[in-house]
Amino acid sequence: MGDDRVWDVLIIGGGAVGATLARALSRFHLDVALLEWQAEVAFGVSKANSGIVHSAMHASPDTLKGKLEYPGNLGWRQLHDELGFGLNNVGEVLVALDDEQLVRIEEIRQQGIRKGIPGTQAWTAERTLDAQPNLTREVKGAVWAPTACVFNPYEAVMLVADAARRNGVTIAEEQRVVGIDPPDAEDPDAPLTVRTETDVWRGRFVVNAAGLFADDIAEFAGVRDFKILPRKGEEYLLDKRLSGIVTSIIFPCPSPISKGTLVNPTVDGTIMVGPTAQTVDDKFDTSTTEEGAAQVFTNARKLVPTISERDIIAEFAGLRPVSDTEDFIVGPTDRRGFINAAGIQSPGLTGAPALADLLVDILADEGLELDEKDHWDPTAPHPVKFNQLPTEEQQALARRDPRYAHLICRCEIITEAEVRDAMDRGAHTLDGLKFRTRVGMGRCQGGFCTWGCMQLLAEHQGITIPEVTKRGTGTWIVCDRDDHPVTTARNGG
C-alpha cells in the first residue's frame, strides 16, 4: 500500500472475473491483492444479472466466450461443491414456436454436441409440454440441455473472494483505481504503480478486470484500443406464489443479436423474467423502465402465457460490459505487465472460472513464476442455510450455539449465527449482509431486521450506529441527534 511493497499481481475489480482469478492465484506462492472500488466485492455487474450458468451450447466455439463457456460451467459446479453457495442444476428448455425455429434450435444443439456438451435431447411438442405444462400450446418442439444451472451470482462471487482471502490473497475494498503511472523510461522492468483515491499500490503484473470501467483502467495504462458500451438488461422477479410455474430455464429461439427473454426459476424459488438488451451511455443507469417491462412481459407471455406484470415483486437492471469488438478482450497489452480481462459480457459469469485459468496461463507466459503451495485448501466451511434444515438439525445447531435460535430476519428465517458468519467472511455493510444471507430480502424489505443487522455490524467492526452504511461511503442510514433547540407547536401542543 503506502509502503514499498511490490505485489506479484494486482487485480483491479472484484467481480466474477477478479474473484475467480484471485482464488486461482491463491494456490501459488504469490503476493496477490484485489482492489475493488465498491464497499464489497460483487457489487458490480456480477450482482445484477440473470444468475444462469449457461448450458454452453449457445456461443460459437470460434469465439473466446464460446470456448470458455463449458469449462466455466464445470468450474462453477466444482466451486459449488467446494464452497457451498446456492446452485441448482435445473437444465434448459430451448423452445421453438415454428418450423423455422425448430431447424435453428437443432443447429444450436448440434453446435453443443460439437463442443462436447453432454445429454442434450431434441424434444417433441408433447414431451416438452409434459415436462413444462405451463408453456404455450404453440410450442413445436424444444431442445433439452441438462447442463444449465441457476445460482446466486453475488453469493458465489463473495464466497470465492472469501476463499481467496483464506488462502492469503488481500481483498482491499473501497479502493477505486484513479490512475496508473507511466512506465519508467530508465527501467522498463519496474513494477507498475497503481493509484487509488487513498493509496498507492505497486505490482509486477496488473490484471484489468474492472467490468464496465475496464476501458478507463486501460486508458490509465496507456492502452486505448477498445471501448466499453454498456448494454442494459432489465430483470423482473415474480411473487413466490408462482414458484414452480416453470422448473427449468425456458429460452426462446434466439435471434442473431440476442438470446431473448428468458423465464427461469431462481435458486430461491422465485421466478425471474428478463433481460432486455439496450445500449445506454451512462454506466450508472440501472433504472428500470415501463417500456422495458412491457417488452419483457410481452415476450415472456409468448413462452408462458399466464405470466403477468401484476406479479412483479422486485425489479432491477444490470449493465453488460460489452466491448466494441463484441467478444471478450483477454491478454497482454503493449504496456508491459498490464493484462486485460475486459468486455466480459454474457456469458461472462459462466465463463469466469475458465477465464481465470486462462489468465493464470497468460501470466505464466508473461513471466510469473507459479510455485504451488503444499497446503492450499480449495474448500471452506459451507455457510449454514438454517431455513433449509430439518428441525432436528436446527435444534442440534441451536444447542451448540444459541445464536442459531436467535432470529434476525423473520421473513427469510435468518439467524444471528448466519449473520455473524457472513461478517466473519467479509460482510460489513447492510447490502453485503443482504446479498450473502438474504436478510431483508423478504416481504417486509428490512422493516424488522434493519436495526438488528445495524447493531451486529456496529459491534463486529467496533463502529457506532451512524457509521454503519447501506453499501459504503456516503450511504449512511441514520445520524446522531443534534442539540437542536426544540421547536414547539403554535398552540403549545
Place this chain on the structure above:
Amino acid sequence: MPITSQPRHLLSRYDVTVVGAGPAGLSAAVAAREQGAERILMVDRDPEPGGILLQCIHSGFGLHEFKQDVTGPEYAHLALERVIEQDVDVLTNTYVTDVTRDLRVKLMSPEAGISTLDTGSLVIATGARERTRAAIKIPGERPAGVMTAGLAQKMVNLHGYLPGRRAVILGSGDIGLIMARRLTLEGVQVLGVFELLPFASGLGRNVVQCLQDFDIPLHLSTTVVDIHGHQRVERIAVAPVDDDLVPQLDKSWDIECDTLLLSIGLIPDAELARQLQLNLDPRTGGPVVTSTMETSLPGVFAAGNNLHINDLADWVSQEARAAGAAAGDVALGRHRARQDVTVTPGRNVAYVVPHTLSTERSQTVSFRVKQPIYGDTMLHLGDAHKRKVRAVVPPEMVTMKVSPKLLDGFAGDTLRVDAIPVEEEES
C-alpha cells in the same frame, strides 16, 4: 416492574397459545384466562411485551380501554399489568416460526432454543407490517435514505437516532403524521407530507395536531415521481396527480432532501395465516373470521392488525377480548355459537369484519368506508338494522353493535353493509 419474567419451564401442551404481545395479544391472553382456560402461553419476538406500542411515545391511547389519556408504552404497561395478575406464561425474545394445521407450534429463542409444543387453540396477534417502496414502485435510483415511517419511529424513539436532517414524507398514514411532528421536535426539517389521494389517510386529529400545529404542508393529490442520489438521497421529484391518480409529470417539481419516509399503509402480517392455509379476505389482507374471530381452521383465532388494520389500540383490545374468550372456550371444549348470518361489504364499504355473525350472541361489526361522506350518513346492515351517523371517513373505522335480537329472522341470510348519504336515501 420486571416484565420479561420467563416461565421456568415450558409445558409441552397449552390450552391457549397467543402469538404476539401487542395490545391484541395482551388482551386475548387475559380474556382466555378469565374464561377459565388454565395453561396459557403468550409469545413475542421482541425483548419486552407491548408490540408496536412501545415505540409510540405520543399520547392519545387508552381513552376507551383505560378511561385515561396515556402514551403507547403506558398503555402497554397497563395492559400487561392485567396479564401479570393472571397466571400467564410470557415468553419474549421468541419467534413462532411454524404452526401446523394440527396446532403444533415451533418456537425459537436464544434462551430456550428450538422447541415444539401443542396447543388447544391459537390466537394469531402478530400485527402488521408496513408497505415498502417495492409495493408502489417509485421509479428512480436506489440510494440510502428511503425508509418506512415505522422504522424511522423505532430508530428515533427506541434507539435515539435520526433518519436524516431534511425529510419528505410520502403518504399521510397516522405513523407518517406522527413522525412529521416527532422529527420536527427533534430538529429535523420536515419539508412536507405528500398524499396521492384527495384526502388524508390518517386520523383528522393527527392532521391538526401533527401537521397544522407545526406549519408542515400537506399536499393532497400529489405523489413522489422520482428519487435521485447515487449514495444517499439528494433530491426527489413530486407531481400532482389527475383524477385517475396518474402523475402529471409536466407539473413536477424537485425538493432537495436527504430522507424520504414512506407512510403508505400497513398490511396484516399474514405469514402464519398463509402457513396454516387459512382463508384470507383480499380486502383486508387478513383471515376470514366468524363473530368470535375464529378463522377457517377451527381453533385458530385472529386479532388486532393481523386481522384488519385498526386506527386505535383501544379497538384492538376490545376485539381481541372476544377472540381470547372464544379461544378459551374452544380449548375447554365448550359449545361454539352458531354462525348463521353472513355479512358482506356493500355501497361505499371497503371491507367488513367479521365475515359471519351469530344469532346466539352479541357482537360488533367493524368496517371502513371507501369515500368520505361529510354529512349525515345512514349505515345499513341489510334489512336487519340501520343507524344514522354524522359523517364517515376512510381513516376512521366504523363500528355497529349487533345483538341477537336484531338478527332475529335473518338466520341463513347474507346482510350487506352500506354507508349512504342521508339525502340520497331520501330521494
